[in-house]
Amino acid sequence: MKKLKNIALAGTLICLLFTSCKVRLLPDRDTSLQNQIEFTGKMIDSLYLNIAEETVAEERTYKKYAKGYNAVEVELNSILLKNKVKALNKDAEKIAENSVTLWSRYKSKHQADNRISNADIKLNRVFMRDQVLNMLLGEKYKPEENENEN
Amino acid sequence: MDFNINEVLAGMANAVKDSLAEDWPEAKSVLNRFLQNRRARLELLAELRLNNEITNDDLISRLEDEKLLLDSELHTIAIIGKAAAQRAANAAIGFLEDAIAVAVRAL
Numbered sequence: 001m002k003k004l005k006n007i008a009l010a011g012t013l014i015c016l017l018f019t020s021c022k023v024r025l026l027p028d029r030d031t032s033l034q035n036q037i038e039f040t041g042k043m044i045d046s047l048y049l050n051i052a053e054e055t056v057a058e059e060r061t062y063k064k065y066a067k068g069y070n071a072v073e074v075e076l077n078s079i080l081l082k083n084k085v086k087a088l089n090k091d092a093e094k095i096a097e098n099s100v101t102l103w104s105r106y107k108s109k110h111q112a113d114n115r116i117s118n119a120d121i122k123l124n125r126v127f128m129r130d131q132v133l134n135m136l137l138g139e140k141y142k143p144e145e146n147e148n149e150n
Numbered sequence: 151m152d153f154n155i156n157e158v159l160a161g162m163a164n165a166v167k168d169s170l171a172e173d174w175p176e177a178k179s180v181l182n183r184f185l186q187n188r189r190a191r192l193e194l195l196a197e198l199r200l201n202n203e204i205t206n207d208d209l210i211s212r213l214e215d216e217k218l219l220l221d222s223e224l225h226t227i228a229i230i231g232k233a234a235a236q237r238a239a240n241a242a243i244g245f246l247e248d249a250i251a252v253a254v255r256a257l
Contacts, residue, residue, distance in 0.1 A: 021243070022240050022243065023235075023236050023239035023240055023243065024236065025232040025233070025235060025236045026229065026232050026233055026236060091225040091226070091228045091229045091232070092225070092229065094221070094222070094225045095222045095225050095226060098218045098219075098221055098222045099222075101218060102215060102218055102219075105211075105215070117203065117204075118203070119198045119203035119204050119208075120204075120208075122194065122198070123194065123195070123198070123204075123212060126190070126191055126194060127191065127212075127215050127219065130187050130191065130219055131218070131219060131222060133187070134219070134222040134223060134225075134226045135222075137180060137226050137229075137230075138225065138226045138229045141176075141180075141226075141229050141230045141233050142229060142233060143233055143236060143237070147236075147237070147240070
């Protein structure tokens with residue numbers, strides 16, 4: 001009887017060994033996406049520095065900077081899309097979605113006012129910088145590829 | 151056959167503990183950074199409002215932006231937590247697998 005028990009236990013252990021699995025709660029870290037996020041952060045910073053070069057707020061018409069706004073929006077939408085298609089990625093998707101929302105707010109306000117104040121330039125830069133930081137950290141702390149291998 | 155389930159469970163618990171202990175300082179430093187950034191943003195908002203560079207409506211609208219940032223920060227922390235939980239669970243499974251491999255080799 002004891003021998004039978006040992007065989008059953010050994011069988012179970014061997015099965016467990018060969019069907020070994022890993023817990024997976026997140027997708028792999030994506031370094032190309034990390035680079036894209038960094039690049040988008042630079043684009044945002046560069047756009048606001050350009051706008052700030054124009055010292056008269058009334059001269060900072062939306063049309064002058066529309067290309068820059070749209071280029072950033074394209075990158076943010078692309079980051080959102082790349083996050084959406086990954087499994088187990090709801091948190092990063094929500095962060096990317098918030099980035100798109102925040103950017104749309106700033107773009108729409110500049111469009112509606114057709115000018116932008118020094119205060120808004122300062123605030124938009126800081127808020128977007130911190131939002132980009134969220135996207136970057138969200139990607140950085142995902143497991144490396146080899147951590148998710150079976 | 152040498153497979154002491156109590157020793158294995160204790161080993162798995164230690165693997166979880168060590169893994170989480172490694173991840174905690176990182177999570178703490180990110181949390182601190184978020185708090186510092188929030189403080190800097192709120193100080194900037196207060197300064198601009200006091201200097202009349204923004205209106206009350208602007209301030210309210212910026213607080214709406216703050217909500218989005220807070221939501222993003224919570225999701226970032228969730229990612230860090232999930233990554234830590236994943237590493238801890240896999241460390242425990244790794245310990246179990248090693249114990250099984252040793253027991254099977256002894257057969």
